[in-house]
Amino acid sequence: MIKRIKIVNLLKSKDYGKVVNVKGWVRTKRGSKNVSFIALNDGSTINNLQVVVDHSVLMEEILQPVNTGAALSITGEIIQSPGSGQSVEVNAKNIEILGLADPDEYPLQPKKHSLEFLREIAHLRFRTNTFGAIARLRHALIFATHKFFNDKGFYNIHSPIITGSDAEGAGQMFRVTILDPKNPPLNDDGSVNFHEDFFGKATNLTVSGQLEAELAAMGLSEVYTFGPTFRAENSNTSRHLAEFWMIEPEMAFYDINDNMDLAEEMLKFIIKYALDNCSDDLAFLNKRLLEEERSKKPEERSPMELIEKLRFVLENKFERITYTQAIDILKDSNPNKKKKFQYVIDKWGIDLQSEHERYLVEKHFKKPVIVTDYPKEIKAFYMKMNDDGKTVRAMDVLFPQIGEIIGGSQREEIYDSLLKRMREMNVPEKELWWYLETRKFGTVPHSGFGLGFERMVQFITGMGNIRDVIPFPRTPLNAEF
């Protein structure tokens, strides 16, 4: 029995004359009278293996039903390729058909398909160059994330996916219940009696692991979560999912500056990991983006190619400004004076809109920007109050094209101050008794942030729509597959 070799390793091999077995899916088949060529891919690399079928060795009839999409097991000899597209190829001695793909039904062709079409056949899109590259990159970025934190002595914490608290304050939640929706048990006042539900209380899917991560950090010092997150918002944009993956580090003894340093170091580590380990896939995505941009108007094109942009982020320090400085810059900016902004900046205290964030990142600083010290009114209850009593130690990391990639803060660690903020913002203190207790027993200054994993994958792959960087996207009206 000849052992199977993966195409990624075979393409690096120089064992000419060695007989090997490869298995994979046919990308294209082309032939002439005496010889046929099969481009075979097994997902181990974006590059295809060229399999040569000499019709004097193997009957052409074997290949007759083989088409794009068919799965083959091929045994043959590694040879140095006389052709120009590759250095190594395989001379087939035996071909076993593992599974055919009826060309009348199989939707993928050896041509460019629209991303919209591929979204409709998400079960098959792993077999394309683009989605293969994204899947491999996504994996590498997951691995790099764990490596980064592990190397720094952080512990990975599995925060709960089902939560009994609806006070996490990050948007609409998905209810988790085993009650009969047509006939739920009712209280005397007609409301649903959740005491009879599975957990004896109303439960939801988590919108954030932060509060639990804070609990862990209060004993383990430095922790991070990396888990699924669910938001039942009716968001229809290219950067929102109802189910996404979030990375949430939480660190005891870190102030807001330590927090920013960590965020910047982490993003750069992961980008560098991708550049160092995924060069073939990135080169392909770089080319893909370039071709896509050709159809855009010149003024809408990105000033940098994908890889160039990643290097640029890596080599430049993120700009750090306060909210107040951001408002001053925006107030004096040309688009604001000429009323080009849809929302004109007139006074301190308003929330920054996408157009403002994009101006700061893409036009003014031309690099990632971290905005800190936002007005307390537009930020969450748990953020540490500054001495001015007006702003909190929040930080948003803004990236070109995708906007907010990280949102974080130093947390309010003083019991009385936190309780005051909860009451001001109508956060139910009774439900979060356990959260408050961390401020009662051995409280320490601490910080953390949340990074939307898919937004980072978007940035690194150059994909414009977040639905294309997660295998099976969950968005309003879409839970197929």
Add this chain to the structure above:
RNA sequence: UCCCCAAUAGCUCAGUUGGUUAGAGCGGCUGACUGUUAAUCAGUAGGUCCCUGGUUCAAGUCCAGGUUGGGGAGCCA
């Protein structure tokens, strides 16, 4: 949820002012071809023009409603 745009062959698209039998490229199939690179060449099949209703002698084309998709905004990561 709001604003804008789109839906025609398996895919990507064209379709004039409303006017006869709706087209192209790619892909499929058949054949040709001395090693091709999304091969090439010849031939061939392939259509509920998104759905429902309306206007009209006549609708792929105009109007209304709906569905789905895309872009932007909000919510955010």
